[in-house]
Amino acid sequence: MYAAGDVRVETVADPTIQQPTDAIVRVTQACICGSDLHPYHSMQASEQGSPMGHELIGIVEEIGAAVTTLKVGDFVIAPFAFQDNTCVFCREGVQTSCIHGGFYGSPEIGGLQAELARIPQADGSLVVVPGVDAAALGRGENAQLAASLLTLSDVYLTGYHAAHMGRVEAGKTVTVIGDGAVGLSAVLAAKQLGAERIILMGRHTSRTDLGVEFGATDVVAERGDDGIGKVMDLTNGEGSHVVLEAVGHMPAYEQAYGIVRPGGVISRVGVPQYEDAPIGFGSLFGKNVTLTGGPAPVRAYMEPAIQQVLNGDINPGRVFDRTIGIDEVPAGYAAMDAREALKVLVQM
């Protein structure tokens, strides 16, 4: 990406092992994230540009000398952040704060919307998927399996993180704000965690219809005060035990504290496009509301989620509604930005 709205596909030098802990992965499927749209709207023009993408599945092509848990040919998922998965914060389940970790997309680290990718801290940053015929993935009925595995790189497990941190459990009323791919993933995760009632706030019928298939029991199309009033009506005037905020803009946060119940939880996974916001007596404190969330440490949730996908218990890949080749990536950004596509898969 060279500027807001300016995405180009370029042939660059193949990535190489730079550290003995690196691996090179041949990408089979990558995708475009809702968070990629933030720079797509606001990036200052840059001569150097930024490599894009932070989600992939693929096949290990080469490993550094210090890599011990991977071998060439392994089929892997890359969590959207890299981490050693051994430091004190990783051990505490906050891999996105790994002392030796970081995020893709800088010129030094590179991006994952690419045919080949360098993965730092490969032992911690790649998770092997057992027993999958990688050569067949992406074709026929395997295309849906590939899509679901790819969501574990970010979008489904980001929704899961929201629900997990929000302490969703049986008997709880959960409201999800946002009908993007993360919001719909949060609906699916809330259903997995046993939520009794799931209210989805979103106004794009094609998306909220998928939300209903994922487990939403109610859909609220209204926003702002009207949306708050509707959720309060649906909850007997009491509010929602848990609110999963999957947007990141201030109006979504304001909606969240408007509908959360006393003693409830707001769990945010939409990257906040604000720094200061109301948290005093009138918003959070007076009602004993808990605010939680952040960048999802998807590595922490990966193994059981892989099993759920392989078993067919969940099918989170349904959030992809368009598949393109790498040359079409600029058009993929435009389609997501125009909301013509919910989430775009890049088949290499």
Add this chain to the structure above:
Amino acid sequence: MYAAGDVRVETVADPTIQQPTDAIVRVTQACICGSDLHPYHSMQASEQGSPMGHELIGIVEEIGAAVTTLKVGDFVIAPFAFQDNTCVFCREGVQTSCIHGGFYGSPEIGGLQAELARIPQADGSLVVVPGVDAAALGRGENAQLAASLLTLSDVYLTGYHAAHMGRVEAGKTVTVIGDGAVGLSAVLAAKQLGAERIILMGRHTSRTDLGVEFGATDVVAERGDDGIGKVMDLTNGEGSHVVLEAVGHMPAYEQAYGIVRPGGVISRVGVPQYEDAPIGFGSLFGKNVTLTGGPAPVRAYMEPAIQQVLNGDINPGRVFDRTIGIDEVPAGYAAMDAREALKVLVQM
């Protein structure tokens, strides 16, 4: 209180039963709260004035026709907020949000720094202390017992709420911001909940000394960036698992997010003297920090705490360092405001 700094002791008409759910309590001990100092600093002059106080222990003098769990002569503690203790939010443990509840100190409800007090929703708002000789309380060794029971009305259980909501448990490093009576109570509660290390941030040696007796393992007198640096040094650069914020001013909140560890919890019980504050990527979100807390639903914690006090397991009444009669209440406010007294008990 008629204005900032203007507290008067006045003889007014005795309170009477107004609702069949009311009770009248003859106060034996009341006290002055740190939160009473906020209007003491900022109250606009008022002809009518505000009755003050929200903490008491005493003896039931009269009950309304609908009161079923109390009898005249019972020795009781009044939680600082009144509640029916049966509504949906009370049943969920958020009694400070009771649908039929509220706070003392309005002209309609009255205050508890008084010889007699009307208690609304008395069945939910008064808790009987079994087996105590009320007539002897306040004299000799019973004075300490009375003081500790009185702290269950607010200050100790507010500190406990901070620790409980912060999920303090064995093995955790806990930092308490504030060496007022609530902060010291939070230290004692964190110790009760098994915290491995308790860092107390405060600069009044006489107070932090009591904090050490309550269980603090380290004291940090520095504030702001120096204080943050000191706590980070003490925690191997990692930060504190739990931060209990017992002040309510913005610099204390800024300290809190500066020292909290990735994945950690900030639990606030100091009433925020701000509404907007940083909660974006750079403060809470990026580190997956949880923010929690609010007005303590002390009713939820009362029965086990009474037993702990009666058994002598805890002695939270040590936060009182001055006892006065009701005529000296204005001097008591002045002494707390000047930090000459940590917390003032009013012996009727």
